[in-house]
Amino acid sequence: MASRALNHTRRVSFQSYDRDDGLFDIEGRIVDAKDYPYFDRERGELAPGDPVHDISVRMTIGDDLTVRAIEVSMDAVPFTICGGGATGAEQLVGTSIADGWRRRLSDSLGRTAGCTHLRELLLASGTVAFQTISGNRDQRFRALGHKDEDRTDNPFFLNGCHSWSEDGPIVARYFPQYAAPGKDRD
Numbered sequence: 001m002a003s004r005a006l007n008h009t010r011r012v013s014f015q016s017y018d019r020d021d022g023l024f025d026i027e028g029r030i031v032d033a034k035d036y037p038y039f040d041r042e043r044g045e046l047a048p049g050d051p052v053h054d055i056s057v058r059m060t061i062g063d064d065l066t067v068r069a070i071e072v073s074m075d076a077v078p079f080t081i082c083g084g085g086a087t088g089a090e091q092l093v094g095t096s097i098a099d100g101w102r103r104r105l106s107d108s109l110g111r112t113a114g115c116t117h118l119r120e121l122l123l124a125s126g127t128v129a130f131q132t133i134s135g136n137r138d139q140r141f142r143a144l145g146h147k148d149e150d151r152t153d154n155p156f157f158l159n160g161c162h163s164w165s166e167d168g169p170i171v172a173r174y175f176p177q178y179a180a181p182g183k184d185r186d
Helices: 080-092 101-109 116-143 169-174
Strands: 008-018 024-034 038-040 044-046 051-061 067-076
Touching: 008 116, 024 116, 051 116, 067 080, 067 116, 080 101, 080 116, 101 116
Parallel strands: none
Antiparallel strands: 008 024, 024 051, 038 044, 051 067
């Protein structure tokens, strides 16, 4: 391997929280930093490790995957005008993450209408929301003494990825009531 020197570090993190009002908060943060002194056009010289970007979002959702609120914090951005790239986020309140989330993000924050990094955080927040809600639903279902075979509601993750294909072995094994009839189920 050729010798190399660290140039740029991007840290992206997400956490989800159960709220005592029955809603959920999905929080995401992106921090970009250079490993060398970096000249920022508005802020001047940044020391190695100083954030070029430090952007956070909190999205509040219901069990129905509807966005109830969005809060954005832009603690470090290259230009003061960057804050204007967050204004389209409020248009997402009332929308559902379950269907068309990527398109809604593009409509509200796409290209010059919004901040690319915020759009990335919100896109991934949708995935974290699915993990949050599906885990929560499973825990409640199991706490009532039920098993996967007892389900009568269509799991929202069905046909959402390769593993959860209705004609695949995972659905046939764990959710046979939703398995596509007549398909090979290894």
